[in-house]
Amino acid sequence: MQKNEAVSVSVVKRLPRYYRFLGELLGSGVTRISSRELSERMGLTASQIRQDLNHFGGFGQQGYGYHVEALYSEIGNILGLNHGYKTILVGVGNLGRAIATHISFETKGCRLIGLFDSNPHIIGEMVNDIIISDVRDLERFCREEQPVIAVLCIPKQATRDITQKLIDCGVRAFWNFSHYDIALGHPNVVVENVHLGDSLMTLTYGVKNNLRQTP
Protein backbone atom coordinates (compact mmCIF):
# COMPACT_ATOMS: atom_id res chain seq x y z
CA MET A 1 0.00 0.00 0.00
CA GLN A 2 2.58 2.54 -1.11
CA LYS A 3 0.08 4.81 -2.80
CA ASN A 4 -0.68 6.72 0.39
CA GLU A 5 2.52 8.75 0.08
CA ALA A 6 0.70 11.27 -2.06
CA VAL A 7 -2.50 11.45 -0.06
CA SER A 8 -3.85 14.94 0.43
CA VAL A 9 -4.63 16.51 3.75
CA SER A 10 -8.35 16.54 3.11
CA VAL A 11 -8.44 12.82 2.34
CA VAL A 12 -6.53 12.00 5.51
CA LYS A 13 -8.91 14.22 7.49
CA ARG A 14 -11.80 12.07 6.26
CA LEU A 15 -10.18 8.72 7.10
CA PRO A 16 -11.20 8.63 10.78
CA ARG A 17 -14.75 9.28 9.70
CA TYR A 18 -14.70 6.42 7.16
CA TYR A 19 -13.22 4.24 9.84
CA ARG A 20 -15.99 5.11 12.30
CA PHE A 21 -18.75 4.51 9.75
CA LEU A 22 -17.32 1.19 8.63
CA GLY A 23 -16.94 0.10 12.26
CA GLU A 24 -20.62 0.85 12.83
CA LEU A 25 -21.60 -1.09 9.70
CA LEU A 26 -19.52 -4.05 10.89
CA GLY A 27 -21.14 -3.83 14.30
CA SER A 28 -24.58 -4.04 12.74
CA GLY A 29 -23.61 -7.05 10.63
CA VAL A 30 -23.19 -5.38 7.23
CA THR A 31 -20.50 -7.22 5.25
CA ARG A 32 -20.49 -5.28 2.00
CA ILE A 33 -21.65 -1.88 0.82
CA SER A 34 -21.76 0.04 -2.45
CA SER A 35 -20.17 3.45 -2.76
CA ARG A 36 -23.67 4.83 -3.38
CA GLU A 37 -24.99 3.43 -0.11
CA LEU A 38 -21.91 4.54 1.79
CA SER A 39 -22.26 8.01 0.26
CA GLU A 40 -25.89 8.34 1.39
CA ARG A 41 -24.99 7.38 4.92
CA MET A 42 -22.01 9.69 5.07
CA GLY A 43 -23.36 12.70 3.21
CA LEU A 44 -20.58 12.56 0.59
CA THR A 45 -20.96 11.89 -3.12
CA ALA A 46 -20.30 8.36 -4.37
CA SER A 47 -17.61 9.63 -6.69
CA GLN A 48 -15.92 11.43 -3.80
CA ILE A 49 -15.84 8.17 -1.85
CA ARG A 50 -14.46 6.22 -4.82
CA GLN A 51 -11.79 8.87 -5.33
CA ASP A 52 -10.85 8.92 -1.65
CA LEU A 53 -10.57 5.18 -1.31
CA ASN A 54 -8.73 4.79 -4.61
CA HIS A 55 -5.86 6.66 -3.00
CA PHE A 56 -5.27 3.62 -0.89
CA GLY A 57 -5.29 1.09 -3.65
CA GLY A 58 -9.02 0.88 -4.35
CA PHE A 59 -10.79 -1.81 -2.40
CA GLY A 60 -14.05 -1.66 -4.32
CA GLN A 61 -15.08 -4.19 -6.92
CA GLN A 62 -17.41 -3.34 -9.78
CA GLY A 63 -20.85 -4.78 -9.03
CA TYR A 64 -19.91 -5.91 -5.54
CA GLY A 65 -19.03 -2.74 -3.70
CA TYR A 66 -16.72 -2.62 -0.74
CA HIS A 67 -15.92 -5.50 1.55
CA VAL A 68 -16.65 -3.72 4.85
CA GLU A 69 -14.31 -5.69 7.09
CA ALA A 70 -11.37 -5.55 4.68
CA LEU A 71 -11.80 -1.83 4.11
CA TYR A 72 -12.21 -1.15 7.84
CA SER A 73 -9.09 -3.06 8.67
CA GLU A 74 -7.08 -1.48 5.85
CA ILE A 75 -8.03 2.05 6.88
CA GLY A 76 -7.15 1.12 10.45
CA ASN A 77 -3.70 0.06 9.24
CA ILE A 78 -3.25 3.25 7.26
CA LEU A 79 -4.15 5.29 10.33
CA GLY A 80 -1.71 3.27 12.42
CA LEU A 81 -4.37 2.08 14.85
CA ASN A 82 -2.63 -1.24 15.48
CA HIS A 83 0.46 0.42 16.95
CA GLY A 84 -0.46 0.90 20.58
CA TYR A 85 1.81 3.93 20.96
CA LYS A 86 2.64 4.54 24.61
CA THR A 87 0.76 7.61 25.75
CA ILE A 88 0.75 9.76 28.88
CA LEU A 89 -1.66 12.45 29.98
CA VAL A 90 -0.58 15.53 31.93
CA GLY A 91 -3.18 17.51 33.87
CA VAL A 92 -5.94 15.45 35.47
CA GLY A 93 -8.41 18.26 36.14
CA ASN A 94 -11.97 18.07 34.85
CA LEU A 95 -10.96 17.95 31.24
CA GLY A 96 -8.01 15.56 31.66
CA ARG A 97 -10.15 13.23 33.71
CA ALA A 98 -12.86 13.27 31.08
CA ILE A 99 -10.32 12.52 28.34
CA ALA A 100 -8.77 9.70 30.37
CA THR A 101 -12.12 8.04 31.00
CA HIS A 102 -14.11 8.96 27.90
CA ILE A 103 -11.65 8.26 25.09
CA SER A 104 -10.89 4.67 24.17
CA PHE A 105 -7.19 5.07 23.52
CA GLU A 106 -6.68 1.39 22.65
CA THR A 107 -8.94 1.56 19.60
CA LYS A 108 -7.16 4.71 18.40
CA GLY A 109 -3.66 3.21 18.24
CA CYS A 110 -2.59 4.45 21.67
CA ARG A 111 -2.01 2.92 25.07
CA LEU A 112 -2.50 5.21 28.04
CA ILE A 113 0.21 4.28 30.54
CA GLY A 114 0.55 7.30 32.82
CA LEU A 115 -1.36 10.21 34.36
CA PHE A 116 0.39 13.19 35.94
CA ASP A 117 -0.71 16.16 37.99
CA SER A 118 0.77 18.64 40.44
CA ASN A 119 -2.23 18.75 42.80
CA PRO A 120 -1.31 16.81 45.98
CA HIS A 121 -5.01 16.14 46.66
CA ILE A 122 -5.39 13.91 43.64
CA ILE A 123 -1.91 12.36 43.36
CA GLY A 124 -2.26 8.68 44.19
CA GLU A 125 -5.88 8.52 43.05
CA MET A 126 -6.85 5.95 40.39
CA VAL A 127 -8.53 7.05 37.18
CA ASN A 128 -9.47 4.35 34.72
CA ASP A 129 -7.10 1.88 36.45
CA ILE A 130 -4.14 4.24 36.22
CA ILE A 131 -2.70 5.93 39.26
CA ILE A 132 -2.20 9.71 39.13
CA SER A 133 1.52 10.39 39.62
CA ASP A 134 3.27 13.50 40.80
CA VAL A 135 4.31 15.62 37.84
CA ARG A 136 7.76 15.80 39.46
CA ASP A 137 8.18 12.14 38.48
CA LEU A 138 7.39 12.90 34.85
CA GLU A 139 10.95 12.91 33.50
CA ARG A 140 12.05 9.78 35.34
CA PHE A 141 8.92 7.99 34.11
CA CYS A 142 9.49 9.11 30.52
CA ARG A 143 13.13 8.00 30.49
CA GLU A 144 12.09 4.58 31.77
CA GLU A 145 8.89 4.03 29.80
CA GLN A 146 9.64 6.04 26.63
CA PRO A 147 6.12 7.23 25.83
CA VAL A 148 5.66 8.54 22.28
CA ILE A 149 2.54 10.64 22.73
CA ALA A 150 1.60 13.14 25.44
CA VAL A 151 -1.90 14.48 26.01
CA LEU A 152 -1.71 17.96 27.50
CA CYS A 153 -4.66 19.17 29.57
CA ILE A 154 -2.80 21.87 31.48
CA PRO A 155 -2.99 25.68 31.40
CA LYS A 156 -1.06 27.55 28.74
CA GLN A 157 1.54 28.91 31.21
CA ALA A 158 2.55 25.41 32.33
CA THR A 159 2.59 23.91 28.86
CA ARG A 160 5.75 25.59 27.62
CA ASP A 161 8.03 24.02 30.27
CA ILE A 162 6.33 20.65 30.28
CA THR A 163 6.51 20.42 26.50
CA GLN A 164 10.24 21.14 26.49
CA LYS A 165 10.85 18.52 29.19
CA LEU A 166 8.82 15.93 27.34
CA ILE A 167 10.58 16.58 24.04
CA ASP A 168 13.94 16.27 25.83
CA CYS A 169 12.77 12.88 27.12
CA GLY A 170 11.87 11.69 23.64
CA VAL A 171 8.13 12.38 23.39
CA ARG A 172 7.46 13.25 19.78
CA ALA A 173 3.73 13.80 19.47
CA PHE A 174 1.28 15.98 21.37
CA TRP A 175 -2.48 15.93 21.64
CA ASN A 176 -2.72 19.49 22.83
CA PHE A 177 -5.79 20.81 24.65
CA SER A 178 -3.93 23.83 25.97
CA HIS A 179 -3.68 27.17 24.17
CA TYR A 180 0.08 27.03 24.02
CA ASP A 181 1.20 26.88 20.39
CA ILE A 182 3.64 23.94 20.51
CA ALA A 183 4.30 23.91 16.76
CA LEU A 184 5.57 27.49 16.79
CA GLY A 185 8.60 26.66 18.94
CA HIS A 186 8.96 22.97 18.06
CA PRO A 187 8.54 22.43 14.33
CA ASN A 188 9.80 18.84 14.52
CA VAL A 189 7.13 17.24 16.65
CA VAL A 190 3.68 16.05 15.64
CA VAL A 191 0.94 18.26 17.09
CA GLU A 192 -2.81 17.87 16.99
CA ASN A 193 -4.54 20.79 18.68
CA VAL A 194 -8.01 20.64 20.19
CA HIS A 195 -9.19 24.15 20.94
CA LEU A 196 -12.65 23.64 22.38
CA GLY A 197 -13.15 27.35 22.98
CA ASP A 198 -12.40 28.13 19.33
CA SER A 199 -14.90 25.49 18.31
CA LEU A 200 -17.61 27.06 20.47
CA MET A 201 -16.83 30.53 19.06
CA THR A 202 -17.20 29.10 15.55
CA LEU A 203 -20.64 27.83 16.56
CA THR A 204 -21.56 31.25 17.96
CA TYR A 205 -20.49 32.83 14.67
CA GLY A 206 -22.71 30.32 12.88
CA VAL A 207 -25.70 31.20 15.06
CA LYS A 208 -25.15 34.93 14.69
CA ASN A 209 -24.84 34.69 10.91
CA ASN A 210 -27.56 32.09 10.58
CA LEU A 211 -25.29 29.66 8.76
CA ARG A 212 -26.52 26.17 8.03
CA GLN A 213 -23.20 24.57 8.78
CA THR A 214 -20.33 26.08 10.71
CA PRO A 215 -17.32 26.84 8.51
Added chain:
Amino acid sequence: MQKNEAVSVSVVKRLPRYYRFLGELLGSGVTRISSRELSERMGLTASQIRQDLNHFGGFGQQGYGYHVEALYSEIGNILGLNHGYKTILVGVGNLGRAIATHISFETKGCRLIGLFDSNPHIIGEMVNDIIISDVRDLERFCREEQPVIAVLCIPKQATRDITQKLIDCGVRAFWNFSHYDIALGHPNVVVENVHLGDSLMTLTYGVKNNLRQTP
Protein backbone atom coordinates in the same frame (compact mmCIF):
# COMPACT_ATOMS: atom_id res chain seq x y z
CA MET B 1 -18.93 46.30 9.01
CA GLN B 2 -20.79 44.91 6.01
CA LYS B 3 -17.73 43.48 4.35
CA ASN B 4 -17.91 40.21 6.26
CA GLU B 5 -20.65 38.87 3.97
CA ALA B 6 -18.05 37.52 1.60
CA VAL B 7 -15.66 36.12 4.18
CA SER B 8 -14.25 32.74 3.30
CA VAL B 9 -14.45 29.68 5.50
CA SER B 10 -10.73 29.65 6.17
CA VAL B 11 -10.71 33.26 7.37
CA VAL B 12 -13.60 32.60 9.73
CA LYS B 13 -11.82 29.52 11.04
CA ARG B 14 -8.88 31.73 12.00
CA LEU B 15 -10.97 34.38 13.77
CA PRO B 16 -11.21 32.61 17.15
CA ARG B 17 -7.44 32.27 17.11
CA TYR B 18 -6.91 35.96 16.39
CA TYR B 19 -9.37 36.71 19.15
CA ARG B 20 -7.47 34.53 21.63
CA PHE B 21 -4.09 36.05 20.75
CA LEU B 22 -5.38 39.59 20.96
CA GLY B 23 -6.99 38.83 24.31
CA GLU B 24 -3.64 37.61 25.61
CA LEU B 25 -1.89 40.71 24.31
CA LEU B 26 -4.48 42.88 26.04
CA GLY B 27 -4.02 40.90 29.23
CA SER B 28 -0.31 41.56 29.17
CA GLY B 29 -0.78 45.27 28.61
CA VAL B 30 0.05 45.48 24.89
CA THR B 31 -1.99 48.28 23.30
CA ARG B 32 -0.80 48.17 19.71
CA ILE B 33 0.96 45.67 17.49
CA SER B 34 2.30 45.56 13.94
CA SER B 35 1.18 42.88 11.52
CA ARG B 36 4.81 41.66 11.48
CA GLU B 37 4.88 41.18 15.26
CA LEU B 38 1.46 39.58 15.26
CA SER B 39 2.59 37.27 12.46
CA GLU B 40 5.66 36.13 14.40
CA ARG B 41 3.59 35.34 17.45
CA MET B 42 0.93 33.49 15.50
CA GLY B 43 3.06 31.68 12.95
CA LEU B 44 1.27 33.27 10.00
CA THR B 45 2.77 35.62 7.41
CA ALA B 46 2.25 39.35 7.89
CA SER B 47 0.59 39.59 4.51
CA GLN B 48 -1.79 36.77 5.46
CA ILE B 49 -2.77 38.69 8.58
CA ARG B 50 -3.29 41.93 6.66
CA GLN B 51 -5.42 40.10 4.10
CA ASP B 52 -7.49 38.36 6.77
CA LEU B 53 -8.18 41.48 8.76
CA ASN B 54 -8.87 43.59 5.67
CA HIS B 55 -11.95 41.44 5.15
CA PHE B 56 -13.46 43.13 8.15
CA GLY B 57 -12.75 46.66 7.12
CA GLY B 58 -9.02 46.87 7.85
CA PHE B 59 -8.23 48.09 11.33
CA GLY B 60 -4.52 48.61 10.76
CA GLN B 61 -2.93 52.01 10.19
CA GLN B 62 0.22 52.43 8.18
CA GLY B 63 3.11 53.04 10.58
CA TYR B 64 1.00 52.45 13.67
CA GLY B 65 -0.09 48.85 13.37
CA TYR B 66 -3.23 47.50 14.97
CA HIS B 67 -4.96 48.94 17.98
CA VAL B 68 -5.20 45.76 20.04
CA GLU B 69 -8.30 46.58 22.07
CA ALA B 70 -10.29 47.89 19.09
CA LEU B 71 -9.38 44.88 16.97
CA TYR B 72 -10.14 42.47 19.80
CA SER B 73 -13.52 43.99 20.40
CA GLU B 74 -14.36 44.16 16.69
CA ILE B 75 -13.49 40.50 16.12
CA GLY B 76 -15.55 39.65 19.20
CA ASN B 77 -18.51 41.46 17.61
CA ILE B 78 -18.02 39.68 14.31
CA LEU B 79 -17.98 36.33 16.12
CA GLY B 80 -21.14 37.30 18.01
CA LEU B 81 -19.52 36.93 21.42
CA ASN B 82 -21.64 39.67 22.97
CA HIS B 83 -24.89 37.81 22.37
CA GLY B 84 -25.15 35.55 25.42
CA TYR B 85 -27.15 32.92 23.53
CA LYS B 86 -29.05 30.69 25.94
CA THR B 87 -27.38 27.30 25.99
CA ILE B 88 -28.20 23.94 27.50
CA LEU B 89 -26.06 20.84 27.89
CA VAL B 90 -27.44 17.31 27.64
CA GLY B 91 -25.44 14.41 29.10
CA VAL B 92 -23.54 15.21 32.29
CA GLY B 93 -21.17 12.23 32.26
CA ASN B 94 -17.42 12.70 32.47
CA LEU B 95 -17.22 14.64 29.25
CA GLY B 96 -20.33 16.77 29.79
CA ARG B 97 -19.18 17.63 33.29
CA ALA B 98 -15.77 18.65 31.99
CA ILE B 99 -17.34 20.84 29.30
CA ALA B 100 -19.71 22.45 31.82
CA THR B 101 -16.88 23.29 34.21
CA HIS B 102 -13.93 23.82 31.88
CA ILE B 103 -15.41 26.00 29.14
CA SER B 104 -16.14 29.63 29.88
CA PHE B 105 -19.38 29.91 27.96
CA GLU B 106 -19.91 33.58 28.85
CA THR B 107 -16.77 34.70 27.03
CA LYS B 108 -17.80 32.69 23.95
CA GLY B 109 -21.16 34.37 23.43
CA CYS B 110 -23.17 31.74 25.27
CA ARG B 111 -24.95 31.50 28.58
CA LEU B 112 -25.25 28.01 30.06
CA ILE B 113 -28.69 27.85 31.68
CA GLY B 114 -29.48 24.16 31.97
CA LEU B 115 -27.93 20.71 32.44
CA PHE B 116 -29.83 17.51 31.72
CA ASP B 117 -29.20 13.83 32.32
CA SER B 118 -31.18 10.62 32.65
CA ASN B 119 -29.11 9.14 35.49
CA PRO B 120 -31.16 9.37 38.72
CA HIS B 121 -27.95 9.30 40.78
CA ILE B 122 -26.82 12.68 39.52
CA ILE B 123 -30.14 14.46 38.92
CA GLY B 124 -30.38 17.25 41.50
CA GLU B 125 -26.61 17.62 41.79
CA MET B 126 -25.06 21.05 41.18
CA VAL B 127 -22.34 21.51 38.57
CA ASN B 128 -20.89 24.98 38.18
CA ASP B 129 -23.89 26.47 40.02
CA ILE B 130 -26.40 24.79 37.73
CA ILE B 131 -28.62 21.97 38.92
CA ILE B 132 -28.71 18.79 36.83
CA SER B 133 -32.32 18.28 35.72
CA ASP B 134 -34.10 15.14 34.62
CA VAL B 135 -33.94 14.82 30.84
CA ARG B 136 -37.71 14.16 30.98
CA ASP B 137 -38.09 17.86 31.80
CA LEU B 138 -36.12 18.89 28.72
CA GLU B 139 -39.04 19.83 26.47
CA ARG B 140 -40.92 21.77 29.10
CA PHE B 141 -37.74 23.65 29.98
CA CYS B 142 -37.03 24.46 26.34
CA ARG B 143 -40.51 25.73 25.65
CA GLU B 144 -40.26 28.01 28.67
CA GLU B 145 -36.65 29.18 28.37
CA GLN B 146 -36.18 29.02 24.59
CA PRO B 147 -32.49 28.07 24.51
CA VAL B 148 -30.82 28.59 21.14
CA ILE B 149 -27.84 26.27 21.49
CA ALA B 150 -27.61 22.70 22.80
CA VAL B 151 -24.37 20.96 23.74
CA LEU B 152 -24.74 17.22 23.22
CA CYS B 153 -22.53 14.92 25.28
CA ILE B 154 -24.66 11.80 24.94
CA PRO B 155 -24.13 8.50 23.11
CA LYS B 156 -24.94 8.30 19.41
CA GLN B 157 -28.06 6.17 19.94
CA ALA B 158 -29.65 8.78 22.20
CA THR B 159 -28.71 11.75 20.08
CA ARG B 160 -31.15 11.14 17.24
CA ASP B 161 -34.28 11.43 19.42
CA ILE B 162 -32.98 14.23 21.60
CA THR B 163 -31.94 16.27 18.57
CA GLN B 164 -35.39 15.97 17.02
CA LYS B 165 -37.07 16.99 20.29
CA LEU B 166 -34.78 19.98 20.68
CA ILE B 167 -35.33 21.15 17.10
CA ASP B 168 -39.10 20.84 17.62
CA CYS B 169 -38.71 23.08 20.69
CA GLY B 170 -36.83 25.72 18.71
CA VAL B 171 -33.16 24.92 19.40
CA ARG B 172 -31.29 25.85 16.25
CA ALA B 173 -27.63 25.18 16.95
CA PHE B 174 -25.75 22.16 18.22
CA TRP B 175 -22.28 21.74 19.68
CA ASN B 176 -22.14 18.05 19.01
CA PHE B 177 -19.72 15.76 20.84
CA SER B 178 -21.64 12.63 19.86
CA HIS B 179 -21.00 10.62 16.71
CA TYR B 180 -24.52 11.14 15.44
CA ASP B 181 -24.43 13.10 12.19
CA ILE B 182 -27.00 15.82 12.92
CA ALA B 183 -26.42 17.72 9.69
CA LEU B 184 -27.32 14.69 7.57
CA GLY B 185 -30.94 14.63 8.74
CA HIS B 186 -31.30 18.30 9.68
CA PRO B 187 -29.76 20.54 7.04
CA ASN B 188 -31.33 23.68 8.51
CA VAL B 189 -29.64 23.83 11.88
CA VAL B 190 -26.15 25.05 12.74
CA VAL B 191 -23.85 22.20 13.75
CA GLU B 192 -20.31 22.28 15.06
CA ASN B 193 -18.98 18.77 15.58
CA VAL B 194 -16.20 17.87 18.00
CA HIS B 195 -15.02 14.35 17.28
CA LEU B 196 -12.28 13.80 19.82
CA GLY B 197 -11.68 10.24 18.69
CA ASP B 198 -11.15 11.37 15.09
CA SER B 199 -8.69 13.95 16.34
CA LEU B 200 -6.70 11.29 18.21
CA MET B 201 -6.68 9.03 15.15
CA THR B 202 -5.32 11.93 13.10
CA LEU B 203 -2.52 12.25 15.63
CA THR B 204 -1.80 8.53 15.44
CA TYR B 205 -1.62 8.84 11.64
CA GLY B 206 0.85 11.69 12.10
CA VAL B 207 3.03 9.61 14.42
CA LYS B 208 2.95 6.60 12.14
CA ASN B 209 3.85 8.64 9.08
CA ASN B 210 6.29 10.84 10.93
CA LEU B 211 4.52 14.03 9.89
CA ARG B 212 5.62 17.34 11.35
CA GLN B 213 2.10 18.64 11.67
CA THR B 214 -1.08 16.64 11.59
CA PRO B 215 -3.13 17.33 8.47
